[in-house]
Amino acid sequence: MAGFRRYAAAILAVIGLGLAAGPSLAAPPFKATLPAGPKPWTHERFDDAPQTFSFAVVSDLESGYRPGVFDVAVADLALLHPAFIMTVGDMIEGGSEDAALLNREWDAFDALAAKAPAPFFHVAGNHDMTNLTQRKVWEARYGARYYGFVYRDVLFMVLDTEDYPAARMQEIYHARADFLSLRKTDPAAAAKLPYASLQEARTGEIGPEQSAYFEKLIAAHPKVRWTIALMHKPVYARPGDKGLGRIEAALKGRPYTILNGHLHRYGYAQRNGADYIMLGTTGGERAFDGSQGAMDHIMWITMTDHGPDIANLKLEGVLDKTGHVPAGGEALCLDHGGPRCPTP
The missing domain is CATH 3.60.21.10 (Metallo-dependent phosphatases)
Structure with missing residues (x-):
C-alpha cells in the first residue's frame, strides 16, 4: 500500500508540473511557421478526432x-x-x-x-x-x-x-468426429453422413x-x-x-x-x-x-x-x-x- 501511495503521489506531482507549465499542454498538435497568404496544403481539418480509433x-x-x-x-x-x-x-x-x-x-x-x-x-x-x-x-x-x-x-x-444444450453438444461433437475421420479417406462417403447436412454445422x-x-x-x-x-x-x-x-x-x-x-x-x-x-x-x-x-x-x-x-x-x-x-x-x-x- 505504501508503494502505491508513493506511485500515486508521483503521478499527481507530474500532473501538477504539467498544469504549472501552463498553455504548452493546450498547444495545437499542428504548428507551422510560414508567412501569411497561400499555404502548400489543402486544409487544416486533420482526421484525428478523439472518437476516431x-x-x-x-x-x-x-x-x-x-x-x-x-x-x-x-x-x-x-x-x-x-x-x-x-x-x-x-x-x-x-x-x-x-x-x-x-x-x-x-x-x-x-x-x-x-x-x-x-x-x-x-x-x-x-x-x-x-x-x-x-x-x-x-x-x-x-x-x-x-x-x-x-x-x-x-x-x-x-x-x-x-x-447448444449439453447433451446436444456432445451429440454434435461425436457426429462431427465421425465425419472428419471418414473425410480423410472417403470424402464422398463423408458427405453423406448426417453431420454434413446438420443445421448446426452450417449456422x-x-x-x-x-x-x-x-x-x-x-x-x-x-x-x-x-x-x-x-x-x-x-x-x-x-x-x-x-x-x-x-x-x-x-x-x-x-x-x-x-x-x-x-x-x-x-x-x-x-x-x-x-x-x-x-x-x-x-x-x-x-x-x-x-x-x-x-x-x-x-x-x-x-x-x-x-x-x-x-x-x-x-x-x-x-x-x-x-x-x-x-x-x-x-x-x-x-x-x-x-x-x-x-x-x-
Whole structure:
C-alpha cells in the first residue's frame, strides 16, 4: 500500500508540473511557421478526432492450419498498431476431450497472439468450442463464452455460436468426429453422413439465455454511436428461435455491423440495412485458384463520426520498411504465389 501511495503521489506531482507549465499542454498538435497568404496544403481539418480509433479483426487459422501464416498476420499487426485485435474464431485445432492437450494448444496460440502490441479479444469458433470439455477449458481460461464491452462509445458484442444444450453438444461433437475421420479417406462417403447436412454445422445456434443477455445489453446502451457484433458461424442464416432473430430485433433502428467467419471465404451482404460480412482466412485452409473471396487477410476497421470504414489488408500486401512481407511471409503460400503454393 505504501508503494502505491508513493506511485500515486508521483503521478499527481507530474500532473501538477504539467498544469504549472501552463498553455504548452493546450498547444495545437499542428504548428507551422510560414508567412501569411497561400499555404502548400489543402486544409487544416486533420482526421484525428478523439472518437476516431482503429482496430483489427483476424479470421480462421484452423481447419487446415498452414504454419507461419498467422505469424505474418501478427507481424503485420505489430507494424500497424491497432487499438485492439479481435477474431471471429477457430484459433486452435481442438476437437479433443484431452484437457491437457487443449491447454497446450491455447498456450501456443496465446503466446503467438501476445506478440502483437495490443489486447486480443477471444471469440469462440467451432474448433475452439467443440465439446463440453472444451467449454470447461475455455471458461477456466477466459471466463465468459459470450460478452460485451464498450470502447469509445461503440458497443461490441461477442457471440458464441456453439451455444447448444449439453447433451446436444456432445451429440454434435461425436457426429462431427465421425465425419472428419471418414473425410480423410472417403470424402464422398463423408458427405453423406448426417453431420454434413446438420443445421448446426452450417449456422450454429444461439440459446435463449444468450439471446436474453444481448437483449438486455442492447437495451442498457441505447445511445451508443454504433454496435458491432462478432461471431464465428453465420447464425443469422438460421431461421427460428435458435438463430439471431431476437438479437436482430433488439438492434432494429440503430446502426450496427455483423462480422463472422467459418466458411473460409470472404462475403458481403446487407440485411436490415446493415452490413453483414463474412471474413476469409488468416492461415486456415483456402483455395488458391483466384476465386472470389479466397484470401488471407486482416480486416482493418476505423471508427469515425459516420460509422466504420472497413479495409481488408491481404497479408502479402503489408510490407515492412525493407519492402518485404514480414515474418518470412514471402516463403509461404500467400496470394503472391510463394514456393509452397499448390499447383493450380
